[in-house]
Amino acid sequence: MNRVRFMAETHNNESKHHHRDYGIQTPGTKGVPGTKRYAMAIDLRKCIGCMSCVVACKAEFGTPLGVWRTWVKTADKGAYPNTTRVFMPRLCNHCDYPICVRNCPTQATYKHEDGFVLQRYNRCIGCRTCIVACPYNARHLVPEKRTDGNLPTLVVDKCTFCIHRVKKGLLPSCVQTCVGGARIFGDMNDPESEIAKLLAKEKVTVLKPSLGTEPAVFYIGGDFEIMSENKSYSNRTTQLKEEFNTFKRQHPGDAFGDIVEGESTMYWVKKNMVDFVAEIPHKASGVGKIIKKLIFG
């Protein structure tokens, strides 16, 4: 085979992408003609770290204290006088091949045909398998106490790409609020959309691409220092580390798996079990209430 023929043949070959469609209900739709694929691009060059998106999201969903659907990770780079501060908004990646979906035992989390990865609260048993599965820390168990008592608790929740707004022609709340215009949202399969044009033009990256999840949140101008998994842990400031530890100490009884660094691991293993046992009567009273409601209406 000569070089010209080789080039022609390899160019004409259909892309040999290996799909992982099992267990996700809806096949990946990135770049598939005739389908929609909602996605978000985050232009980190424009993000000023004002956290408006975080507040807008909290307001939109009444997300309880201590858990986030979206947050902004911040890092300081360099040493004085050559320093800069970098930001990285985080949220569920609405993966094309979401690990959380294929591992959910009750199909409570599922993939919508337009690419949203969503949560059915009425099916969720709160087993947290999906949290174990998600490589991006994008999910959380909703704590029992939240301001609006009518909203679900003790089930798993996550970013929905504001499907309730998008279906009405609005932008997701965080995108709408972003003062820097850093978050761009739309159907990446539509070549005329702003996001499709941006993705075609800019150099983009996604988080942990090697895991094969095919994230639909793209970052422009991503910085290794803030994207690295290792550095997220090892380069935390002492203050941030203490914040996390305080959080763990003050929020027992949600998942029974927290360990405070610097304190005995075995003490925490024991403490988690004590918290678990202390929760049993409380959860039992919840079951009792439901049975009562079923019988007496």
Place this chain on the structure above:
Amino acid sequence: MDESVIISNAFHHAPWGTPITIYFWLVGASAGSFVISSFGWVFGIKRYKPLALTASVMAIFLLMIVPVLLIWDLGQPWRFFYLMLPGYWHSTAPMAWGSILILSYPVSMMVYSVFVIKGNVTWARITGILAIVLALSTHWYTGVVMELNPGRFINHTALAPLLFLTGAFISGIGGLLLVLWVQNFFRAAEKRISWTLMSEMAQYMMYGIVFDIFLLWLEFMQTLYGNEGEYMGHDVVLMNLFSFPYIWLEAVIGLFIPLLLLVSPIKHNKVVILAASAMVAFGVYGMRIWWVMGGQFIQTFY
């Protein structure tokens, strides 16, 4: 260039905790104990027949605690039956399979025990084979449920089910030896389980320990030479934060000391066998701790 410092990030709770570690230990010890129970009635080794019932009752008893742990660990305990509901059941989720195994395994053991009590050799054998397949599958699943998450670096290894099954085998024998020792005080003299037999079981446990050390060594190398996440698991989780359950509890107390005891010239000594059994049973719990809680520790930072 100076390294960056992370000054703000979100923290979410580690999803699974102590109840799950205990559950993994219980299922393992149950499966290990049942394997011994099957020696007599399934594999036809006559000298094991007298302890078959004790072993299977212990296996059933250990498994009876499991639903309490699992169901109350759910955010919505009263929805546990969704795990088996048609239309909800999700065939690609290991947990959906696990819930069926956890239900069917004790039932099969109970049926087997009834035939053992009745002395029905044929049916004890048939139901025993079924129960042993379910015992191994139930414990295989506990390894797989975390293995199939590519993002959980120290758990994402095909060694997972083997590590679990080997741990099950040795902790099951360890637990059973302790139970048999206690039970011997209450048995009539002619019905007591002989020390020769118990020491033979301790030697099976010793082979299990050797294999477990080999598996642990493989996992150690994989994380040491691994990618960013694997090495982080090695450095931060195994060697640092979880070094007590990993190095001390599992490796030293649970494997190396019992191994030394069981290959030494005093390996047939009662006290030695009982001490080794207790250490193994306890040590395997160390593995359950670092495996479940350690594997998830790092994820809460990303």
